[in-house]
Every structure is written in structure tokens, then in C-alpha cells.
Amino acid sequence: MLEFVTGAEVIARAAIDAGCNFFAGYPITPATGILLNMVRLIPKARGVFIQGEDEIASIGFCIGASSCGMKPMTATSGPGISLYSENIGFAQMAELPLVIVNVQRMGPATGGATTNAEGDIQFIRWVTSGGYPMIVLSPTTVEECYELTIDAFNLAERFRTPVVLSTCKDLVMNRSTADISRYKRPSIVERKFTTDAANFLPYNYTKLDDVPPFAPIGGDILTRVNTSTHNKEGRLSKDPEIAGPALTHLSEKITKHIDEIERVEADVQDGAETIIVAYGSMGRTSRDVVEMARRKGAKVSLAIVKSVWPVPEKGLKKCIGNHKKIIVPELNLGQYVLEIQRLFPDKTTVPINRVDGKLITPEEIIENFIHTSPNPSPSTFLRAGLQRRGRSSS
Amino acid sequence: MKYVNPDRKPYPFCPGCTHGIILDSINDALDRIGADPKKTVLVSDIGCVGLADKYFDVHTFHGLHGRSFTYACGVKLANPELQVFVLVGDGGCGIGGHHLINAARRNIGIKVICFDNFNFGMTGGEHSVTTPTRGKTHTTPEGNIERPFDLCNLVLASNGTFVARKTAFDKDLTDTLASAFGHDGFAFIDVLEICTAYYMPLNEFKKSSLDKMIEDSGLKLGILKDEKLFEYCANLRRAWPEKKLGPPAPKGMEAKFKSGIREGYYSVVLAGSAGMKIVSAATNFARAGLNCGLYATQQDDYPVTVQTGHSLSEIRLSPHQIHYAGIDRPDALLVVSQDGLRVSKKTLSGLTENQIVIKTKDIEGLETRARVYEIDMQDRSLGLSKANIMTAAIALLLSITKIMPPEAFKAVLEAIPKEKIREENIRAFDAALKILNPKH
Numbered sequence: 001m002l003e004f005v006t007g008a009e010v011i012a013r014a015a016i017d018a019g020c021n022f023f024a025g026y027p028i029t030p031a032t033g034i035l036l037n038m039v040r041l042i043p044k045a046r047g048v049f050i051q052g053e054d055e056i057a058s059i060g061f062c063i064g065a066s067s068c069g070m071k072p073m074t075a076t077s078g079p080g081i082s083l084y085s086e087n088i089g090f091a092q093m094a095e096l097p098l099v100i101v102n103v104q105r106m107g108p109a110t111g112g113a114t115t116n117a118e119g120d121i122q123f124i125r126w127v128t129s130g131g132y133p134m135i136v137l138s139p140t141t142v143e144e145c146y147e148l149t150i151d152a153f154n155l156a157e158r159f160r161t162p163v164v165l166s167t168c169k170d171l172v173m174n175r176s177t178a179d180i181s182r183y184k185r186p187s188i189v190e191r192k193f194t195t196d197a198a199n200f201l202p203y204n205y206t207k208l209d210d211v212p213p214f215a216p217i218g219g220d221i222l223t224r225v226n227t228s229t230h231n232k233e234g235r236l237s238k239d240p241e242i243a244g245p246a247l248t249h250l251s252e253k254i255t256k257h258i259d260e261i262e263r264v265e266a267d268v269q270d271g272a273e274t275i276i277v278a279y280g281s282m283g284r285t286s287r288d289v290v291e292m293a294r295r296k297g298a299k300v301s302l303a304i305v306k307s308v309w310p311v312p313e314k315g316l317k318k319c320i321g322n323h324k325k326i327i328v329p330e331l332n333l334g335q336y337v338l339e340i341q342r343l344f345p346d347k348t349t350v351p352i353n354r355v356d357g358k359l360i361t362p363e364e365i366i367e368n369f370i371h372t373s374p375n376p377s378p379s380t381f382l383r384a385g386l387q388r389r390g391r392s393s394s
Numbered sequence: 395m396k397y398v399n400p401d402r403k404p405y406p407f408c409p410g411c412t413h414g415i416i417l418d419s420i421n422d423a424l425d426r427i428g429a430d431p432k433k434t435v436l437v438s439d440i441g442c443v444g445l446a447d448k449y450f451d452v453h454t455f456h457g458l459h460g461r462s463f464t465y466a467c468g469v470k471l472a473n474p475e476l477q478v479f480v481l482v483g484d485g486g487c488g489i490g491g492h493h494l495i496n497a498a499r500r501n502i503g504i505k506v507i508c509f510d511n512f513n514f515g516m517t518g519g520e521h522s523v524t525t526p527t528r529g530k531t532h533t534t535p536e537g538n539i540e541r542p543f544d545l546c547n548l549v550l551a552s553n554g555t556f557v558a559r560k561t562a563f564d565k566d567l568t569d570t571l572a573s574a575f576g577h578d579g580f581a582f583i584d585v586l587e588i589c590t591a592y593y594m595p596l597n598e599f600k601k602s603s604l605d606k607m608i609e610d611s612g613l614k615l616g617i618l619k620d621e622k623l624f625e626y627c628a629n630l631r632r633a634w635p636e637k638k639l640g641p642p643a644p645k646g647m648e649a650k651f652k653s654g655i656r657e658g659y660y661s662v663v664l665a666g667s668a669g670m671k672i673v674s675a676a677t678n679f680a681r682a683g684l685n686c687g688l689y690a691t692q693q694d695d696y697p698v699t700v701q702t703g704h705s706l707s708e709i710r711l712s713p714h715q716i717h718y719a720g721i722d723r724p725d726a727l728l729v730v731s732q733d734g735l736r737v738s739k740k741t742l743s744g745l746t747e748n749q750i751v752i753k754t755k756d757i758e759g760l761e762t763r764a765r766v767y768e769i770d771m772q773d774r775s776l777g778l779s780k781a782n783i784m785t786a787a788i789a790l791l792l793s794i795t796k797i798m799p800p801e802a803f804k805a806v807l808e809a810i811p812k813e814k815i816r817e818e819n820i821r822a823f824d825a826a827l828k829i830l831n832p833k834h
Contacts, residue, residue, distance in 0.1 A: 001644075001646030001647060001648060002646060002647055002684045002687070002689065003644045003645050003646050003647065003684075004647075004677070004680055004681055004684055004690060004692075005644070012641070013641040013642075013644075016640060016641040017640065017641060022468075022471070022472060024468070029698075041641050043633050043634055044635060044638075044639040045638050045639060045640065045641075046634045046635070046638045048471050048472065048630060050471060050630075052464075053492055053493065053496040054492060056461060056464065056493075057461075057464045057467075057492070057493050057496065060457075060458075060461045060463075060464025060465055060467075060468060060493070061464055061465075061467055061468035061471060062468060063457070063464075063465055063468060064437075064455070064464065064465035064466065064467060064468020064469040064470075064471070064472065065468040065469070065471060065472040066468075067455060067465070067468075067469060068468075068469055068472035068473050069472075070472045072468075086458055087458060087461070090457060090458055094457075113698070114695070114698075140717075141715075141717070170693075170719065173694075174691065174692055174693050174694070174719060175677060175680065175690075175691070175692040176689075176690070176691040176692070176716065176719065177684065177688075177689040177690050177691070177715070177716070178644070179715070180644045180646045183644070217435055217453045217455060217469055217473075217476075218432070218433060218435060218453060218469070218472075218473045218475075218476045219432070220432055222431065222432065222451060222452065222453055223453055224447070224448075224453070224454045224455075224456075225454070225455040225456065225457075226447075226454075226456045227456055227457045227458055228456060234454070235448045236445070236448060236456070284717040284718065285717055285718040286717075287715075287717045288716075288717045288718045358720070359718065359719070359720050361718065361720060361722065362718050
């Protein structure tokens with residue numbers, strides 16, 4: 001059975017199914033659909049909905065609620081992520097789970113409110129001071145909106161950290177067909193609450209990569225939440241012997257468990273020399289590219305990166321294997337391709353970029369590996385991307 | 395009951411600083427109301443007073459500068475039974491003023507205690523929103539040329555339900571704090587005090603100068619407002635059902651009809667004006683596709699204003715999953731207004747005799763190589779209006795092309811819940827059949 005839905009509807013449904021019981025947000029196109037769906041759904045699930053006075057308040061409410069053991073979500077677009085930035089660092093530092101949906105639009109600044117772009121992909125990784133790891137997932141279909149929203153909650157709770165669902169206008173605002181049988185519902189992961197009241201410390205780790213058991217604000221065990229560098233008791237401390245391990249812990253609890261986060265969908269074709277590496281809406285388009293190309297008899301592989309950050313190195317290395325050429329289409333000036341070039345310096349990488357608000361068409365990708373005319377003529381915007389890198393194989 | 399742990403004292407504040415007096419008073423006020431430490435939450439942010447949390451044996455939450463109001467509101471929204479109080483400085487009330495006025499406006503039952511010493515202590519004596527005019531700080535070395543906030547007036551103007559101003563030297567500070575803690579709603583207490591590190595030496599300010607400053611500035615002391623009004627977090631819960639309800643199940647559509655599209659895509663651009671129900675008609679069209687087991691995508695474009703300008707929808711249909719939703723050259727273009735023509739001129743120029751254009755008769759200046767069909771909106775016998783013309787255009791397209799049986803579309807229209815809209819659409823559907831077969 002098929003349904004005709006927006007990504008916004010599906011993300012909201014998935015959030016409720018994941019146990020989300022707190023939503024705070026501020027209206028911003030193209031993320032408003034999520035706000036509008038949540039205001040209808042969450043009170044029925046006996047959860048809290050509040051429209052903040054701005055984005056800073058919205059994420060602040062979520063952080064306060066998370067400290068009480070609730071499962072909060074907020075949704076915004078690039079300008080809102082700018083305002084979330086400091087509080088994202090706080091959620092990392094205070095180890096508070098939180099799901100942030102970033103429905104990207106054209107930037108910089110106010111940019112184009114109803115215009116497609118995926119220009120926040122490096123921004124969302126390096127969004128806050130210190131550069132501690134962010135977990136970022138990116139769906140390519142409405143069915144994946146459902147699964148990855150639940151995954152985002154699960155990873156946030158598992159690692160006690162903010163997790164971003166990175167999408168764009170194309171998937172969230174527009175309606176498309178979902179095959180109901182393809183909605184995958186991961187089992188729900190709950191936060192690990194402390195069972196040892198006598199020895200409880202709010203930020204207790206033995207090994208640096210441990211995730212400290214949690215006690216909620218307002219519960220029977222007194223706890224401390226602290227945005228400043230703190231000791232295991234949650235009290236302010238700048239002692240190098242405390243701060244060093246505490247901050248390394250924030251990184252290692254994620255980087256040492258990347259296997260739990262990696263999500264790469266591989267569609268590798270035997271004998272293909274070209275592989276497309278894509279995420280988000282370009283992952284979506286690339287699915288059509290592969291089908292069209294194969295119908296024309298061409299060989300091509302596809303790696304869809306659903307866990308954009310941390311970079312799923314293992315999964316990518318496995319799919320890229322012996323392919324010679326890596327095509328990286330992106331709705332920005334070439335951001336994630338930097339990671340691909342870092343990982344695969346000996347391969348030919350072909351960035352395909354577009355920042356005019358239009359989606360890159362399947363044909364614009366195909367002409368980079370099936371030469372239908374002697375001189376493929378990419379558009380002005382495409383050419384900009386190719387020349388900048390100087391790594392085009394053709 | 396001790397809320398401040400005596401073993402952790404003395405406080406870390408500068409000699410003579412009055413922060414400690416206020417903290418002790420908070421301890422006594424909590425004791426007075428019999429607060430359960432496990433149900434008590436101290437929220438602080440940046441500034442000297444933000445050093446206080448570690449001295450308290452209650453739940454503590456130390457956050458970003460000026461944002462303590464938002465965390466406290468989040469905690470209270472999550473768990474309304476908690477006693478949540480914010481310790482903030484005049485600096486925090488400046489940077490977080492927006493949150494202060496909105497927490498007050500909403501009447502979220504947090505208690506805000508402002509440690510107001512007219513300057514930033516932690517960063518070294520810069521001016522704040524409460525620095526008196528002519529007051530010297532390290533960022534107003536010649537004297538402050540700005541006028542200060544009366545924080546109580548700010549909260550009063552925001553409809554805060556409990557507002558008080560005291561000084562750190564008032565013998566009855568504990569009484570006022572206890573009243574604030576007992577208030578079922580938002581409470582704000584501006585506690586005026588002295589900064590011995592910066593504001594006093596820079597201004598030759600003495601303890602006695604505080605009274606003069608209050609008088610000169612016309613600041614009112616005491617409880618300025620104490621009003622009973624429904625507390626926000628409790629109010630919000632009144633709308634909750636008794637039992638938790640999950641999200642609605644996906645509204646799946648069975649394929650009841652057979653599509654004529656066997657492979658590839660069929661793309662249609664629907665162009666009209668705002669107020670002409672273009673987006674709704676397009677969604678109904680796509681759903682008709684689902685009624686035939688087709689996959690569909692819809693992309694809409696319209697200005698941010700309503701009831702003015704163009705409205706454009708693009709529908710792609712295919713027997714297989716569609717990922718890329720863009721349309722470079724549609725198979726059909728349906729134009730029902732001059733606005734619609736304006737935004738589809740580029741599309742129009744790419745059409746050949748293999749494509750179809752359906753237009754309303756009133757549209758002028760449409761030139762194309764495509765096959766053109768017309769609907770006369772003025773023909774009264776058709777019963778068409780701006781609100782249903784696009785539905786008629788879709789029905790006509792289906793009758794001409796056989797991409798799907800028109801009944802698949804009619805079934806969607808018949809399921810429209812609102813009677814008036816349903817009838818309007820079915821009338822348009824029937825009109826389209828009349829256009830093709832004028833005899834009936």
C-alpha cells in the first residue's frame with residue numbers, strides 16, 4: 001500500500017513512535033511542517049509542545065526537558081542552527097540527549113527560504129566550539145525519514161549527545177509516495193538510568209568511552225548539570241587532570257563506537273569503475289541515476305551515506321574498493337567531497353555542485369560517466385564545481 | 395533543613411560582596427516553605443552568582459549566559475511539580491532579557507532571583523543594563539551615557555504575576571523570597587546589592603549610597619505585584635487526553651484502478667493563481683495516481699503571501715518509485731490564469747506537438763506547438779469557478795490521455811470530507827466530461 005505524504009508528517013510520526021514527549025521550535029521555512037505536525041500529535045501522546053520566543057529558547061527548553069529524562073526534539077533550518085550553535089555545545093558538554101532536525105535551505109544568512117540546498121553539511125559537523133563529534137543522519141526517502149528519525153532518538157539516548165537529522169526542503173516540504181511496507185521501525189533504545197544511587201555521579205565514566213548512567217533532575221538522586229568544564233560530580237573544575245580526560249571522553253564515547261552509528265547503503269555493481277557517493281536529496285536523485293544508467297547498459301555503483309557524521313570510513317572503504325572514479329553530487333559548492341578526497345587521495349573524485357536552488361538532475365550526473373556527446377557541457381553552476389577542484393577525470 | 399551545604403562554605407565571593415547574604419536568605423526561604431531538596435532545582439548561568447550551584451544540595455543546573463530562564467522553563471514544563479528557581483545577575487537579565495519577558499508573559503512557574511549589582515563582576519566590571527546613568531565602569535570610564543532598565547517594570551509590563559524588589563540588606567528579604575517560592579506562577583525578585591570589586595571602588599559607592607541611588611532612580615521597593623493566574627505548565631496539561639495516543643496510522647491507498655502509464659514518467663505542470671486551489675487539486679490528482687498503484691511526487695511553488703500571485707504545482711507519476719522530483723519538460727501543462735501563464739512561459743516554450751496544454755478560454759497570449767484544449771469558465775452550464783477550475787482541467791486531461799481512468803480521480807474527489815468542497819469538485823469533474831461530449 002502506498003501513501004502520499006510529506007517528510008514532515010513522517011518525521012513527526014516517527015518522533016512520537018520513538019517516544020518523543022517534548023517538542024519546542026520556532027517557525028522557519030522549510031521546517032515549519034514538522035512544528036505543525038508536532039503541535040497536533042504530541043499533546044495526544046501526553047507530551048509537551050511549545051513554540052519558543054526564538055530558536056535559542058526553543059533548544060534551551062529542550063535541554064532543560066532532557067535533563068529531566070524527557071526525549072526532546074526541535075526542528076529548524078540553517079539560520080536557526082546558527083542560533084542553536086552555543087546550546088548544541090552545551091548539550092554535548094552536559095551529555096544531554098536531544099534530536100535536532102535541520103531542514104536545509106539556501107544560505108548564507110536568510111538565503112532562500114523555499115529553495116533547495118544542502119549547504120550546512122560541514123557547518124553542522126563543526127557547529128560549536130571545541131569541535132567535538134556530532135552524530136548526523138541524513139535520509140534520502142520518506143521511508144528513511146521514518147527509520148532515521150527513530151535511529152536519531154536511539155543514538156541520542158545511547159550516547160547521551162545531541163543528534164542531527166539532516167534533510168532539506170525537497171524531502172520535508174514536498175509530497176511523495178511512501179510504500180508503507182517499507183517503513184522500518186528500529187526497536188527503541190532508552191537512556192541508561194543509574195541503578196546505583198549510593199555511588200551515583202552525574203558524569204561518571206571508568207573508561208573514557210563509557211556513557212555515564214543518568215539520573216534525572218527532579219528524581220530521588222540529586223544530580224548536577226553543568227555547561228562548564230566539570231568533574232564527575234558535575235562541579236566546575238578546570239584542573240587539567242580532570243578537564244583533559246573529561247573532554248577526551250566526550251569524543252571517545254562516540255568515535256570508539258562508530259560501528260553502532262555507521263549507516264552506508266551500498267549498491268555495488270560488479271565491474272563498475274565509477275561509484276557515486278551521495279547523501280540526502282542527492283542520494284535520492286542518485287538512486288534514479290543508477291537505474292537510468294544501468295538501463296542504458298552502463299555500469300555504475302552507488303554508496304548512500306545515511307550517517308554523514310562521523311564519516312563512516314569503514315563502510316565507505318568497503319564500497320569504494322577498486323572503483324576508479326568517485327562522483328560526489330552535492331547541493332553546495334563541494335563540502336562532503338573534501339572528506340572523500342581525504343579518505344581516497346589516490347582516486348579520481350568528481351564533485352558535481354549546484355547552488356542555484358535547483359536539484360541536480362539525473363542527466364547532469366550521468367553525463368559524467370556516460371559520454372553521450374563528445375563534449376559534455378555541464379551548466380555554469382556545474383562547471384564551477386568541476387574547475388574548482390581540478391580533479392575531473394574527463 | 396539545610397539547602398546550602400555548610401561544609402562547602404565559605405562562598406567564593408570577594409570580601410564584602412553581598413551575594414552570600416542573598417544565598418543564605420534563599421536557604422532560609424526554602425526552609426520556611428519546607429521545600430523537598432529532591433523536588434528543588436537551582437538553575438544558574440554565567441556571572442559571579444553562577445558559582446553558587448556547587449554550594450547547594452538540591453538539583454543544580456548551570457547553563458549558558460542569559461539562557462538560564464529557558465532551561466528553567468524546560469525543566470518546569472517537563473515536571474511541573476518541581477520548585478525551580480533561577481539565580482541570575484543583571485548581566486544575565488540583559489543578554490537573556492527576551493527569555494525573561496516571555497517566561498513572565500507565559501506565567502511559567504519559575505522563580506527568578508536577580509543579583510543586581512549594576513555591573514558585570516565576573517568579566518571585570520563592565521556596564522550592564524542596570525548600570526545607573528553616569529555610573530562608572532570599565533566600559534563607561536567617563537560615566538554611563540545610557541539609561542538603565544527598571545527590571546521590575548520590564549517584568550510588570552510583560553504581565554509577570556509576582557514582582558518584588560528588595561535590597562540584600564533588607565531584614566525581611568527571606569519573607570519576600572518565601573512569598574515568591576510559594577507563588578503558583580512566575581515570580582521575579584530584583585535584589586539590589588553592591589559589587590565591592592568594581593562598582594564600589596570605581597564610583598566611591600558606599601553601602602549608604604545604595605539607598606540614595608534607589609531614591610534618585612525612582613526605584614520602587616517591596617512586593618509590587620502578587621496576582622493569581624493559571625500557571626502555564628499545569629494549563630498545558632489540561633488539554634491532554636487521559637490515555638496516551640500514538641500517531642495516526644499511515645493512510646495507505648490500495649490500487650483499485652489500472653493506469654495507462656506502463657513505464658517511465660508522466661509529468662504535469664499545474665499553473666494558476668493563489669486562491670485557485672491549485673495545490674489541493676494537484677494533491678488530489680497525485681492521490682488518483684496512487685489509486686492506480688502509481689508512485690507520485692508533488693512540488694509546489696508560490697509566494698509567501700496568500701491570495702495573491704501565482705500558484706504552481708508539479709506532479710510526476712510513474713509505475714516505479716520516483717526519487718528525483720524535478721520536471722524538465724512536462725507531458726502536459728494545465729494553465730488556468732494569467733499568473734499561471736506568466737510562471738510557465740519557459741515550460742511552454744519547450745513543448746512540442748507531443749505534449750498537451752489545457753487552458754482556460756480567457757487566457758491571452760499563449761503560444762505553443764503543443765495540442766491545446768480549452769475550457770470556457772464563463773459557460774454557466776458547466777458550473778465552474780476559480781475554486782474548481784483546476785479539477786476540471788485535470789479531469790479533462792485524464793479523459794483525453796487515458797493515463798488513468800477518470801474514475802480513479804473521481805474516487806478521490808468523492809472522499810473529500812467537507813461537503814461543499816466535495817460537491818464543487820465533483821461538479822468540475824462532471825463539467826470536464828461535458829466539454830468532451832457536449833451532447834450529454
